[in-house]
Every structure is written in structure tokens, then in C-alpha cells.
Amino acid sequence: MKAAQFSRFGGPEVLEIVDLPDPHPGPGQVRIAVRAAGISATDTKLRSGEVSFGATLPQTTGADVAGVVDEVGDGVTDVAVGDRVFGISDDHASAAGFALLSFRAVIPRALGFVDAAALPVALETATRGLDQLRIGAGTTLLLNGATGGIGSTAVQLAVARGARVIGAASAANHGYLRTLGAEPVTYGDGLVERIRTLAPHGVDAALDIAGSGVLAELIDLAGTPERVVTVADMAGAEKHGVHFSNGFVDGPAFHALGEIGALIEAGRFWLPVDRTFPLDGIAEAHRISEHGHVRGRLVLVID
Known part of the structure; x- marks a missing residue:
């Protein structure tokens, strides 16, 4: 699969698109064919080396993700192959063709993949x-x-x-x-x-x-x-x-993923997507995330 990766810490220019093996889900995980991936402040801090969370180089990038389930691991009962889901990439690897998710929810009916990918980390x-x-x-x-x-x-x-x-x-x-x-x-x-x-x-x-x-x-x-x-x-x-x-x-508040649908359906929640980029535009997306005045979110659209 195609994926964004960096082999050294630095500015957005260290990001490159590489070929990586397709991942497969373990117990409790699902694999999704990625349709969109959000850009968060954590992504840029990890790439620059400001934070590490113990990760080693080279690193993939991206947490926010939305797509279609195409493989499920043992014990998965909440979603099935073909479901539209959004969530947090387990390996901080959402800017890729496939992603593994343990924390996910079905995308609210009113949302497309781009809007859903803007939501999880926020x-x-x-x-x-x-x-x-x-x-x-x-x-x-x-x-x-x-x-x-x-x-x-x-x-x-x-x-x-x-x-x-x-x-x-x-x-x-x-x-x-x-x-x-x-x-x-x-x-x-x-x-x-x-x-x-x-x-x-x-x-x-x-x-x-x-x-x-x-x-x-x-x-x-x-x-x-x-x-x-x-x-x-x-x-x-x-x-x-x-x-x-x-x-x-502190422990994550992933319960929010399953709860937001009711507010969206009631017209009480909306998170704007400021701009979208193709996967190979990720460096520019990181640059704008760090130095631009973004209203809402930046999102990669994965073909």
C-alpha cells in the first residue's frame, strides 16, 4: 500500500510517500480501506520530534481516519465488512491505503468520509x-x-x-x-x-x-x-x-465517537473542513497546519 512516512525528524519536507506491506487485523481490530485521513497537531509534533511517545524511525503518520471495513479480527462484533467507520489509527498510520482500528464507530449517516475523518482526535x-x-x-x-x-x-x-x-x-x-x-x-x-x-x-x-x-x-x-x-x-x-x-x-474519552451522531443528526454539531489534499500533498497540509490560521480541520483524501 501507499503510505506517508518520515525517516528523520524535521519540517514537512521529511515526509515521503512509500510502499509498505498491507496490514492485517489482530483480535479486536478491524482493517479499513482508507478514504480520508485528518491532520492533527499531534501529527506535526511527532514529525518534528517535539514529542515521540517512544516511537522509533521510520514512522508512519496520522491518527484521524475514515473508510470502509474490509477485514475484521477475532472477536469483532460491533462492525462488519462493508461498514463505513471512523476512528483512531492504532499505529498512527492513517495517511495510507489501509489502517487498523481498535477504537472506532459507525459514521453517522449525515456525514461523508471527509467530514468523518476530521472528527476523532478533536x-x-x-x-x-x-x-x-x-x-x-x-x-x-x-x-x-x-x-x-x-x-x-x-x-x-x-x-x-x-x-x-x-x-x-x-x-x-x-x-x-x-x-x-x-x-x-x-x-x-x-x-x-x-x-x-x-x-x-x-x-x-x-x-x-x-x-x-x-x-x-x-x-x-x-x-x-x-x-x-x-x-x-x-x-x-x-x-x-x-x-x-x-x-x-488519563485514559482516552473514546466514548465520544459513538455519541456524536445524535448531535449531528439533530443539527447541533458541525466541524468544518478548511481544506483537503491528496496523499502526496501531505507536506503542504502539515505546513499549513503549523503556520496557517486553520478554521476547523485539514483532511487528506485517499484514492
Whole structure:
């Protein structure tokens, strides 16, 4: 099969398309013929060497994936050959012709492969953060970094739980945030004061998705480090006593995959796909993911 791979750490230019053996599922796994694969921030951090999770070179890439089941392993009863599914690639190898999945769900009827491939990592990460902060009806949540894939997802999931959401983003994205149900504020100097004009007594909780070095300000607004979670600022979390949310350590929130269909069918959830690319355009997709202002997700379309 064709797959994206890198044999050294570095910029997007280290990515190459190679031929690899077709994988086959073990117990509990399914193999899908990949139709689309999402690009997440973790993909670019792994490629650059910023994080490793113990992986060795060469490495394949990609977690988000959607496609059609074409082989099932022993013990699989939730899906069958021919089903459309989406989920997380077991080997971080979704940018390929085939992928193995242990964590998956049937794609909601309203979604195509591209839209489904944008969801898994964003859904899991946003749900984990909201669960850890116990976001529910009547709470006021501040989201730092509210317009990317995870941010857009967290806004809508929190609103669906009955929370009031204040989202920090660039001024150009304020209209977009309002369509998602959030009250927008602008990044940068004076953030605390701008938020206090909306919430004079502060907020109940804050979720940092941008990792932009504002954890001290978020603690000020939430009142205590225990009411702040970051998914993007490990060093800042250690410095300020904030919880750094990590699915490998905390346990993943993959229950979100099976639950999102009801919100989609009800018209209460939508994650935009900013751009699509062919498999051999993955380097450009990584470049834009790192340096562009992406609204929603970037997705590879696999022929």
C-alpha cells in the first residue's frame, strides 16, 4: 500500500510517500480501506520530534481516519465488512491505503468520509477536557483557542451540555464563534479585562487549547489552578500547577465517537473542513497546519 512516512525528524519536507506491506487485523481490530485521513497537531509534533511517545524511525503518520471495513479480527462484533467507520489509527498510520482500528464507530449517516475523518482526535480531546472540568448545565467555560478543530468541537459540545462558553480567538473569527454558540473575545494584552466585561466574577473553568502562555491569566479568571486544564502547554502546566490533559496517562474519552451522531443528526454539531489534499500533498497540509490560521480541520483524501 501507499503510505506517508518520515525517516528523520524535521519540517514537512521529511515526509515521503512509500510502499509498505498491507496490514492485517489482530483480535479486536478491524482493517479499513482508507478514504480520508485528518491532520492533527499531534501529527506535526511527532514529525518534528517535539514529542515521540517512544516511537522509533521510520514512522508512519496520522491518527484521524475514515473508510470502509474490509477485514475484521477475532472477536469483532460491533462492525462488519462493508461498514463505513471512523476512528483512531492504532499505529498512527492513517495517511495510507489501509489502517487498523481498535477504537472506532459507525459514521453517522449525515456525514461523508471527509467530514468523518476530521472528527476523532478533536472529539476525544475536547470531550476529555470537558469531562475533567465537569462542564455541564449552568457552568461558564472559557476556551483559549476556540476556532481550530479541537476548539470548534469543544465549543459545541460544551454548549450542548448547557454551558455558557466564552471563546478567545482572533477578531476575524468572532462571527464564526458566534455561529457555534460562543461569546467571542480577542487574544492578546488585556484578555483578562475583556473577559471580565462579559463575566465580572470570572469563569467556572478554563480549557487551554492554544498553548499560548496564558495559564496564569486563566487561573486568575477561574480562581484556582484546579479549575484549569490545558491540552497544549505541558511546561506551563508544570509551572502553574495546572493539569495537563493527556489521553495516554488519563485514559482516552473514546466514548465520544459513538455519541456524536445524535448531535449531528439533530443539527447541533458541525466541524468544518478548511481544506483537503491528496496523499502526496501531505507536506503542504502539515505546513499549513503549523503556520496557517486553520478554521476547523485539514483532511487528506485517499484514492
